[in-house]
Amino acid sequence: MREIEYRDALNEAFDEELARDENVVIMGEEVAQYNGAYKVTKGLWEKWGDKRVVDTPISEAGFIGMGIGASMLGIRPVMELMFWSFHSVAFDQLVNNAACVRYMSGGLINVPIVMRGPANGGTNVGATHCHTPEGLFAAFPGLKVCSPATPSDAKGLMKAAIRDNDPVYVMENTLLYGNRGHVPDPSEGDHVVPLGKADIKREGSDISLIAHGRSVLHCLEAAETLQSEHGINAEVVDLRSIRPLDQDAIIESVKKTNRAVLVDESKPFCGVSAQITTLIQEHAFDYLDAPIKRVCTIDAPAIYSKHIEDEQLPNARRIIEKVLTIA
């Protein structure tokens, strides 16, 4: 079984898609000659050259809007935000132009772009660099959002995102880039993970832990402790995509376990977990044996201090404590 890092899985996705479709262009700050701020695009400029891998100035509104305009002519830009937190300086482009142009043109135009980059806390960089806007962008019809937790999903979802004919926003994670995991060898065939399909990362019968991104790993860690120390067999549902959302997988799991804890690195108010809560109460109300509980980032801007930041974020201990209140 081949194991590679999350960042290399992404890199492999870009390389394969650059080869597959001559309209694919990698674009962003430091993605080319610098090899990427996190080395996710390492070696691509050297291999594919100036036309396909493009360094941009620090002008998010400018280059993202440029990518959107170019996509209207058939180019397929894959654009990096060095941090998803920097979305705020390009917000008009990301929501008015990328999400709404198709609608406002009565379907005459489509915008096949990919926006990508890390969206996570936990690296002691303060509130401006720690936003997790997957719920924010999923709230705009016209956009698709996914958040891979493993190297395999990172590669597969990225390839699906690049091939999708709608704007797809991929939320990665700086703390996952170095994680290793199994990714099928390219010789085994095209590895594409469709948007909108959740993955049961751990089967269980007593409670559903529903998460996306790095929180999935916290859930898996918590599930082992719950099993060994408390005899609770937790199922871990990795959403992978936020929009489209695999509602069926969520409901099926809750119907099986009758309990749910939603783990979400975004904030509790109007976050992804809030949306999933309403779906569960609407579609599995009669199956619930306990109130739906959540573990989210504690509701304040991200604290800098490394002594406490991990406690503001979801972690295995907080998940276990929450599970024990209802199981």
Added chain:
Amino acid sequence: MSQEKHFVMETFNNPSVSPLDFASSSINRTLTAEQKIEYYRQMSRIRRFEQGSLKQYNMGKMGGFLHLYIGQESIAVGCASLMGEHDHMITAYRCHAHALAVGMNMNECMAELFGKTTGCSKGKGGSMHFFAPDKNFWGGHGIVAGQTPLGLGLGYGLKYNGQKGSALCFMGDGAVNQGAFHESLNIAGLFNIPVVYIIENNGYSMGTSQERSSAYKDCLAQRADGYDIDWDLVNGEDFYELRAKVNIAMERAHEQSRPTVLEIQTYRYYGHSVADANHKKYRSPEEIEDYKKNHDPINLWKQRLISEGILTEESAKEIDRTAKQETDAAVVFADESPAPTIEDVTDDVYWESDNNTEASKIGRHFFND
């Protein structure tokens, strides 16, 4: 600033300096009488369409905003007259004229204003959001300067595809103070993008005059100097000058893949939008009357064509009458067209869903109550 540009600015600001006659420039010299009359007809159609839409707005036939182009007609028509297969156009919310100038018909435009399914955007865009990609027209954008990076992207796409073309990106004078425009200028200069930014300077960003909104008061286009981009000033009243100077910019895009910023001096007779009730307070009625009487681009073009002996007052009136009839017919068409249904609301959100692809069948895309 170059000596040549000094001269342009001098002539621009000082009527006593005799202007260059651009009728003899290469792009104008070859025009036929029929073409010149056609440009008159296009300007007349735009004015009649705008007058007709204002009337219908006041009758309550449409909602929202209505940003009228009346007074600026020469610009959209002059620029569209220069477009070839790989030349594209994108503009802001004052977009009806550009739509008509590239060949969209009055019916689909009026129906869009009326919010009907026969509208160019099926009633989903409205006055500020007309589109016709098949005619290289990419909108119609509602946020001030939000379209300027998109115009850059159209130029980027042309260059990427190896097409000898240009992206004409229009904007108002208020848009020059948005960050997105400056980011776009820097990238256009840096990446050699074949984009032509056309500032339609009508003197007012909504109710704020240029001198109250822009730190550099003499000339907005000169900001291009900061980005190593060629620029020029254009008298929008002079149709020949407009065509000649826009053509130079487009050739620069075609031949050198270099951007240009043009500032075209113009004027709007109505408010920023129909909702702008103060437009006779932030400027004097005398100022508006002076433009109508002495600077009207349609009237000046008509007089020019009469002096050239290819148009008469009577034939001009006939053109206007026909344009009025076309507008009236468009109003009837829009009135009689069906409104969207509630089922239509969730169409045109996702390409994959509209095309019923395999991808669209995986996961839930819409979250209605």
